[in-house]
Amino acid sequence: MVNLFNDYAPLIISMILGALLGISLYLPLMTGQLSLASPGFYAVGGYVAAIFSTKIFPTSGLYPWYLLLLEMMVAALISTLLGLVVGIPVLRLRGIYLAIATIAFVEVLRIFSLNLEITGGAVGIFGIPQPFNNTLEYLWVVLPLLIISSIILYRLENIRVGKAFIAIREDELAAEAMGINPTHYKVLAFTLGAILAGVSGVIAAHFLNTWNARQGTFDASIIYLTSVLIGGTRTFVGPILGGMMFTALPEILRSLANIPNLPLWLVGFFKDGRLIIFGVLIVIGTLFFPQGLVTPDLFNNFSKLMRIGLNKVRLKKI
Amino acid sequence: MMNSVIKETDNQPMLEVKQITRRFGGLVAVNEVSFDVHNQEIFGLIGPNGAGKTTLFNLITGLIEPSSGQIFAQAQLISHLKPHQIAAKGIARTFQNIRLFGELSALENVIVGRHLHTKSNFVTGILGLPQANQAEKQAKQKAKELIELVGLGDRLLEKAKNLSYGDQRRLEIARALALEPSILLLDEPAAGMNPNEKQVLSTFIRDLRSQFNLTIILIEHHVPLVMGLCDRIAVLNFGKLIALGQPEIVRNDPAVIEAYLGVD
Numbered sequence: 001m002v003n004l005f006n007d008y009a010p011l012i013i014s015m016i017l018g019a020l021l022g023i024s025l026y027l028p029l030m031t032g033q034l035s036l037a038s039p040g041f042y043a044v045g046g047y048v049a050a051i052f053s054t055k056i057f058p059t060s061g062l063y064p065w066y067l068l069l070l071e072m073m074v075a076a077l078i079s080t081l082l083g084l085v086v087g088i089p090v091l092r093l094r095g096i097y098l099a100i101a102t103i104a105f106v107e108v109l110r111i112f113s114l115n116l117e118i119t120g121g122a123v124g125i126f127g128i129p130q131p132f133n134n135t136l137e138y139l140w141v142v143l144p145l146l147i148i149s150s151i152i153l154y155r156l157e158n159i160r161v162g163k164a165f166i167a168i169r170e171d172e173l174a175a176e177a178m179g180i181n182p183t184h185y186k187v188l189a190f191t192l193g194a195i196l197a198g199v200s201g202v203i204a205a206h207f208l209n210t211w212n213a214r215q216g217t218f219d220a221s222i223i224y225l226t227s228v229l230i231g232g233t234r235t236f237v238g239p240i241l242g243g244m245m246f247t248a249l250p251e252i253l254r255s256l257a258n259i260p261n262l263p264l265w266l267v268g269f270f271k272d273g274r275l276i277i278f279g280v281l282i283v284i285g286t287l288f289f290p291q292g293l294v295t296p297d298l299f300n301n302f303s304k305l306m307r308i309g310l311n312k313v314r315l316k317k318i
Numbered sequence: 319m320m321n322s323v324i325k326e327t328d329n330q331p332m333l334e335v336k337q338i339t340r341r342f343g344g345l346v347a348v349n350e351v352s353f354d355v356h357n358q359e360i361f362g363l364i365g366p367n368g369a370g371k372t373t374l375f376n377l378i379t380g381l382i383e384p385s386s387g388q389i390f391a392q393a394q395l396i397s398h399l400k401p402h403q404i405a406a407k408g409i410a411r412t413f414q415n416i417r418l419f420g421e422l423s424a425l426e427n428v429i430v431g432r433h434l435h436t437k438s439n440f441v442t443g444i445l446g447l448p449q450a451n452q453a454e455k456q457a458k459q460k461a462k463e464l465i466e467l468v469g470l471g472d473r474l475l476e477k478a479k480n481l482s483y484g485d486q487r488r489l490e491i492a493r494a495l496a497l498e499p500s501i502l503l504l505d506e507p508a509a510g511m512n513p514n515e516k517q518v519l520s521t522f523i524r525d526l527r528s529q530f531n532l533t534i535i536l537i538e539h540h541v542p543l544v545m546g547l548c549d550r551i552a553v554l555n556f557g558k559l560i561a562l563g564q565p566e567i568v569r570n571d572p573a574v575i576e577a578y579l580g581v582d
Contacts, residue, residue: 152444159443159454160436163422167430170419177379179405179415179434179497190438234421296421 009135011251013207015244016142020200021224022231022243022254023149024232027193030162031186032169035092036221037102038197040109043216044082045075045201050125050211051118051236063129070143071202078138083191091186103218114213124212128205141203146240149196153236219275226278230285232292241294250274330393332357332533333378337398338387340373347373349557350387355501359525361535362565366577370552371537372414375503378535379411380404391501406434410499412490414506414537419480424470424489427478428461435460436526466494482511493570495530502526502570504536508543516540520547545569553577 005012021038028035049071053059057067081163090101113119120126132138164185167175172182205211223246231242257270269276285292331478332352340348348370355361358560363371376382377538378389380401389397391407399407410431419427436457438450465471468488473481487507494502508516538544544551545565553561553568555577561568564582568574 126528155444155446159440159450160433160457161440161443163426163430164433166422167419167433170421171417173401173418173447174413174419175430176401177400177405177411177417178431178493180430181400181402 005136006134009138011248012137013138013142015247016139016146017204017207018224018227018243018247019146019240020142020149020196020243021220022215022227022239023153023236024193024197024200025224025228025234026153026236026239027196028186028190029228030156030165030169031182031189032172033186033190034095034099035090035102035190035193036099036218036225037086037090037105037190038107038193039216039218041082041194041197041216041221041222042201042204043109043113043213044078045104045198046205046211046215047113047119047201048075048078048198048300049202050120050128050204053129054125055118055128059129059316061129062133065130065131067201068131068206072141072199075198076195079194080191082196084187086191087187088183091183091190103221106216106218106221107223111211112218115138120212121211124210124214126210128211128253130210131206134262135207138203138207145196145199145203150236150240161185163189163302180221220250222275222282223278226285229288230281230291230292232294234291234296235294235299237299238292238294242292246278249277253277281302330357331355331390332359332392334388334390335374335378335392336388336390337378338374338389340370340377340382341385346557348377348384348471348554351557351559352387352556353552353559353562355533355535358521358531360527360547361528362551363535363537363554364539364544364551365554368517368556370504370557371554373557374444374554375411375505375535375537376474376572378404378503379409405497405499408498408500409503410494410497410501411503412487412494412505412507414509416483416486416490418478418486418489418493421477423475423477423520424465424481425474427489428459428464428493428496431493432457432460434497450548461492461496462466464495465489467495468492484515487511491526495526498530501533503533504534504538506539508538508540516543519543522576523547528562 021042024038024041025035052067052071053063054076082132086105090105093101114122156165158187164175165182167178167180167183168185176182201216204215224243227242227246228239231240231245232238245271253270257267332377333355335351335353337347338348344359351374364372367369373382377384377397380396380399380403384397387397388395391409394407396404396407419430421444422430437453443454462474468483468491470489470492473485478486481489491504491507504523508519511519523534524538524547526532548565550563551565551568552559553574560573560577562569
């Protein structure tokens, strides 16, 4: 069992990171804003970690945990500031225009990181030190982060702020007539998503050992958009499940490609065709599951079934 | 009339519309309209289709900006404010084409209406601090009371989009009342109701005024309802105010008869 966990540790950690990025995309979506900026903040977080651990506090051996926490805090701070600076003007746009503007933001960051010296140019930054003895121990940071985000999102659905988010998603004009300041809540949701993406980036940089301009690109935006759309856009469980599923999918495809005696084109497709598959899934998903796989009704039905089941059990006992 | 007594004791108008104009390209949707609405008055706004009634509502609630002119609520200039700021000044509204939050339950819709009166923010709400929890509970309690007031007590958890048309209209009124407004704007509250329901609504609106000390402005097509319910009526035609006064005066105004019946 322990061995199995160790073998699959990289996959488990990536899946949780995927879930975190799914959530960071879901937050602005709660207010109805389709923002694809998360990978940009994720990239920024990664560079914060890379620069801190290789240039500012270079260490030999295990990277101290408190510096990891410091990096996470710095990344959160930078993401907040950047989130506000980008969010306030960009969130005046709606729908597809907002999506395009956020894609542009991600591209701008990518070009910067390709050309700046501090980010290592096209080569990126190598040899980011490990804070843990083995990969599985990354759970110590990603799991609490996932749990905290889940609790926040769960609470959010039941409090005034979350209700304002959803009201804006449902009908911005009506929400405004109820005294809700849409700009305020859109920027809040966008910035919260940015913080989560930035902090995830810090962990990902250590986890991947290297960071370069290929992290957090437009491709990544599409992958996490797919995971949120397919997972479900109406409850926070959707993006978590979607993020995990779609992080695991390329790995599954890769193992499929290793099956012997497959025709060459199929092997090639399994190895490089994941963006095609994501594209097809977006189309199929939006056609047949417009609210994603995990919908609020599914939750309600599930709890109803549970109740019926429990009653039956009780009846049998009597 | 009871209302004229109130008018004498309180001279300050609740709402002053001054020379308000709104152009859409070449079309003048609202053309230099001026009127005052007094405290706890039921003020009717009538006119043929396209006369500019809903545009006027949108101007008052800040959904669109006036091309020129000013609007004051209790002597404060509001015509440059954003809709959510105007809502905070105590002006609530319903919409002609119902705009509920369809995916939310009836209860949640009205809880959203309590937004301005619920003292809970992101941090205190997420942490569930006692004060915020208390505020959230109060919002829920108040929302329940309002839903019961409009007679939807048994549909609390139903999604708004699944309610019948009439119930949706009533839910919108409950949601607007949740803001604890001093001025309530109703955009065709009786649309789609039968004469019997209209009579019930008429009584209900009058009760609302006395229970919540409301000033009510309403748009309505059904002339008998407006005549029976309103203290004063303003008539719009092609964006212009063509008559203003008590129902019996407006009814006999030649300009109004011409606008409604046409003239050779």
